[in-house]
Amino acid sequence: MTPKARNVVIICVAVFMVLHHDFWLWEDGTLVFGFLPSGLAYHAVYSIVIAVFWFLVMKFAWPQAIEDFAESGDEEKDGGEE
Amino acid sequence: MTPLNIVFIYLGLILLLGVGSSFFARGSSSDYFKASHSVGPILLLLTVFGTTMTAFALVGSSGEAFKRGIGVYGLMASWSGLIHSAVFFLVGIKLWSFGKKYGYNTQIQFFRERYESKALGFMLFPVLVGLVIPYLLIGVKAGGGALAAISEDQFSAKWASALICGIVLVYVFFGGMRGTTWANAMQTLIFMITGVIAFYMISNKLGGVSAAIEAAQAKSPSHLTREKIGHAEFFSYFLIPLSVGMFPHLFQHWLTAKSAKAFKLSVVLHPICIMLVWVPCVLIGVWAVAHFPADTKHTGVMMKMIGLLDTPTMVGILSAGILAAIMSSLDSQFMCVGTMFTNDVLFNIKDESTFTDKQKIWAGRIFIILIVVITWILAQYTTKSIFSMAVWCFSGFTGLFPIVFAALYWKRATKAGAIAALFVTAITWCALFFSNVKLVLGCKPVTFIFLASAVAMFIVSMLSKPPSDETVQKFFPEKA
Numbered sequence: 001m002t003p004k005a006r007n008v009v010i011i012c013v014a015v016f017m018v019l020h021h022d023f024w025l026w027e028d029g030t031l032v033f034g035f036l037p038s039g040l041a042y043h044a045v046y047s048i049v050i051a052v053f054w055f056l057v058m059k060f061a062w063p064q065a066i067e068d069f070a071e072s073g074d075e076e077k078d079g080g081e082e
Numbered sequence: 083m084t085p086l087n088i089v090f091i092y093l094g095l096i097l098l099l100g101v102g103s104s105f106f107a108r109g110s111s112s113d114y115f116k117a118s119h120s121v122g123p124i125l126l127l128l129t130v131f132g133t134t135m136t137a138f139a140l141v142g143s144s145g146e147a148f149k150r151g152i153g154v155y156g157l158m159a160s161w162s163g164l165i166h167s168a169v170f171f172l173v174g175i176k177l178w179s180f181g182k183k184y185g186y187n188t189q190i191q192f193f194r195e196r197y198e199s200k201a202l203g204f205m206l207f208p209v210l211v212g213l214v215i216p217y218l219l220i221g222v223k224a225g226g227g228a229l230a231a232i233s234e235d236q237f238s239a240k241w242a243s244a245l246i247c248g249i250v251l252v253y254v255f256f257g258g259m260r261g262t263t264w265a266n267a268m269q270t271l272i273f274m275i276t277g278v279i280a281f282y283m284i285s286n287k288l289g290g291v292s293a294a295i296e297a298a299q300a301k302s303p304s305h306l307t308r309e310k311i312g313h314a315e316f317f318s319y320f321l322i323p324l325s326v327g328m329f330p331h332l333f334q335h336w337l338t339a340k341s342a343k344a345f346k347l348s349v350v351l352h353p354i355c356i357m358l359v360w361v362p363c364v365l366i367g368v369w370a371v372a373h374f375p376a377d378t379k380h381t382g383v384m385m386k387m388i389g390l391l392d393t394p395t396m397v398g399i400l401s402a403g404i405l406a407a408i409m410s411s412l413d414s415q416f417m418c419v420g421t422m423f424t425n426d427v428l429f430n431i432k433d434e435s436t437f438t439d440k441q442k443i444w445a446g447r448i449f450i451i452l453i454v455v456i457t458w459i460l461a462q463y464t465t466k467s468i469f470s471m472a473v474w475c476f477s478g479f480t481g482l483f484p485i486v487f488a489a490l491y492w493k494r495a496t497k498a499g500a501i502a503a504l505f506v507t508a509i510t511w512c513a514l515f516f517s518n519v520k521l522v523l524g525c526k527p528v529t530f531i532f533l534a535s536a537v538a539m540f541i542v543s544m545l546s547k548p549p550s551d552e553t554v555q556k557f558f559p560e561k562a
Contacts (some may be wrong), residue, residue, distance in 0.1 A: 016164050020156065021317055029299065029306035035291035037306040040152040040364065043160040047357040050163045054171070055350045063175065067342035069559055070179035 005061035088398025100253020100261040111442035114258035115187045115421050121338040123347040129263050130348050131355045132270030132410035138472040140407045145380035147367025153308035157319045159360035163353030165323035170349050173327045174336045176490045181337045189333045190426040196489045199497035213478040221412040222461040231385045232401045250413045251454045262413045269410035276403025281362035297372035305368050314524030321528045325479030331418035420450030477528035481507030484536040499543030506538040
């Protein structure tokens, strides 16, 4: 992952943390689609948006170097001796 | 067919699957403790999700929603969707890479080498086990309670929990990590599917989703809002899901991954899986407001709602789903504590090379039996609610999060810093837990445990001798 991609991911996570706090729906009991309280509907959609975000992160900011590091070099030793 | 018969069929199937997996075992201790790094993306998604969602997700969420309304979803589920995936991505993949490269079986082995300290390993061990045990108690207690309710008190909760422990013990004992992974995957599928069925059946019974929520709204409009939850508390809950970064049982599941790419599916779909389980459970908890008095024991709300259905077959299927959620965490935790005793205690007292592979597996099995028995005994004396016990347990793991994060991302992090963070976490956790505070300045106590631990980690690391160049090169390779 490049430093630029990493910074974008960090900024996006920070934005999502702010968006989590939907104070404007705090006392709103309106039903969406006739059965879902608005606060719950917002957070359900929030969960879906987060999944899309992580999909994009996997696609564009995958840390290939970590995988290469694990697969390269010495055979695994067993038990983590010192 | 009675609900109890259906539950017994489910328990039999799980037993068969877990024990059957032992026929695929390769006979090595690496296979017993980490399934020979053979787990692909789908199995990893199901096991990691099943492990993080326990009795807390099904029974706790509906019970807490019955008490506090729909805000429970925001407190735990949507925060977990964001933070869990971030931890899998930032912490899980890196830990997997070190585990694979250097052959670790437990977190403590990683910390011992990263922080160049055997002493830290010995100090971490009782803290991690001490935090896993309450988490185990949640499952044993909830599983026993659920099975006792299904049997209409033919079994007492005490013997019902013994039966659950016994079944989990058998398949963990024979199947090791592979058996645990297979059983976990099946349990996750079962509880996700039964959750959707429960939602559909219960809503039908109540006259449809609209009628169900309208009845709750008429009885208690505040349950459809977050009036019962403060802003600071709502925000501070974001720290709770950080706990997964220090779950020893999750670390062990991460180690089973075949490759780093196996993590991709877990990172992306974890928030969706949480949503599929939590939205129905929270709604069922809120609907219950219209049907049961406010002083109803809230942990029993889900079982009471299922009990509204007249069809015994459906009650049996849905009850099996609840047990699946509970057992999918229990097995991983039993397995991990057994692994920790074997690798972090036994092999530090007596040189690992003096044990044959078979002896290592048997040592793990003996420790697993001991832990199951101890947990069952302790569960008989636990009185705290599932939700509050889980939150306290998660708070402790969150306090330890700076230790793992600094180990992976801060070269300057030292063993003195890690030891300081460990002690500060233990002290602040005990002080807040035993003073029985629910909120401090409107925030969850975890906020202060985490901040104190992070500050201790930073200051003491800066004041102590940096790690050796060899360790820095080992854990901070140029391109990783």
